[in-house]
Amino acid sequence: MTGAATAAKPIGRTTSGRKGGSGGVFALTPTTGLGLGVALVWFSILVMLPLAAVVGASLAGGFGDFVDTLTDRQTFAALRLTVIEALLVTIVNAVLGTVVAWVLVRDQFRGKRVLDVVIDIPFALPTIVAGLVLLSLYGPQSPVGINIVNTRQGIFMALLFVTLPFVVRTVQPVLIELDADVEEAAASLGASRATTFRRVILPSLVPAIAAGSSLGFARAISEFGSLVLISGNTPFKTEVASLKIFKFLEGDNQAGAAAVAVLLLLVAVLAIVALDLISRRAARRG
Template identity: 85%
Template structure:
């Protein structure tokens, strides 16, 4: 008869991988605590304060502010213009990023630097630049002050770099051998772009578009001089918030701000879900 060896009973041992998911090192724990405190002070507490100010007047006052004809017109104009700018940026920004990465031409370095100017330029200066070029005394004979075209152009200017700078690094990291292999197997350039390149670019495109949309619906500085702020025509949400504050209507300003926040969150989540679906389907 052979002896059977039985492992001694004892508490189950967890693997290091499992315990690593549940426990943080002291250094990581401190870093996480600092990050949470920093995030709370800069983001969560101000957002909670805005939501609290919007709720101070009650649901009736909140709903009444948003359904006011003038306020609703400003919100609709803001969202529509921001959405249109986002679509244009998604296409043109991707094209610009492609040209910067895949093509070689004279002045490429200059163009690469110029794209970042809207990031570095104060938005009120951007408004002054646009006013000087496309205002009543325009040297090119184009006056778009106090028009929706002016709002659209200003939003395009300040959101230009977002898609370019999110797509550009992804294009740089794409392996050209995969494209060459697809071409050698008979795939057309359109098929290669749709099945190989685009799924890799969609997350970057949507990320840049989300940032651009959030920037557009909250833009203030570049619109002060060029929009004209005419009720029902060129008044945008950010300038409507300023009017509420100047009129000592803190709850009204907070209500508009909360709605813009919700629109931005819904848009970001929607674009993220869309990018995941496209990337998964290829």
């Protein structure tokens, strides 16, 4: 009887087992707890508190003023132009950035190391210097006879310049770590190069492409320095959101500037979430 009762007892249902399982998952050592606390305080000081302050400033005049600022025709035109140009730049970067990363990883050619260094120049240059570089080449005194100042093409070019490295640098390490044996196995089974890329390589690259694209998009909608000299800041034509914020601050309208900033923040967060969902779905289907 005793042996049968013991044998029939469910395995792994002891009280001590439950305690050990939950405690092992959630327990923090003193060192881990201290590190987590420092990280949360540091993150709050640098990110959460300033964001809360901006949101509070945007509602200083009430929700009605917040809505009126964003629905103003001139402000709305600046926001629309900013988002459209940033989306176009993100699409171009997603494609060409992946191509550049592929060339740098998979191909061997003279000057490869130089190109690999040059790609990071937009990261190193102050954005106002980037604007001056573009103005020197594509301004009124352009040596190539092209003037893109005070045009949407100029805005597009400036945003492309400052966001160039993002997709390249997120895709490149993934390509380096990609197992070549999987591609060889697909080829040995009769898969074409296009099929191998679509079914084997691309699913691995999509999360990196999405990460780089979201970073590039967030940088594009908030870009200021390179656009000061290029855009011309003409209302309803080439005025972008960052320059609109600057105008609000010059006019001592901090609430209006904060309202535009909050909307840009929301757009950036939505874009990051959307790209993350797309990358997860594409990776599962792959």
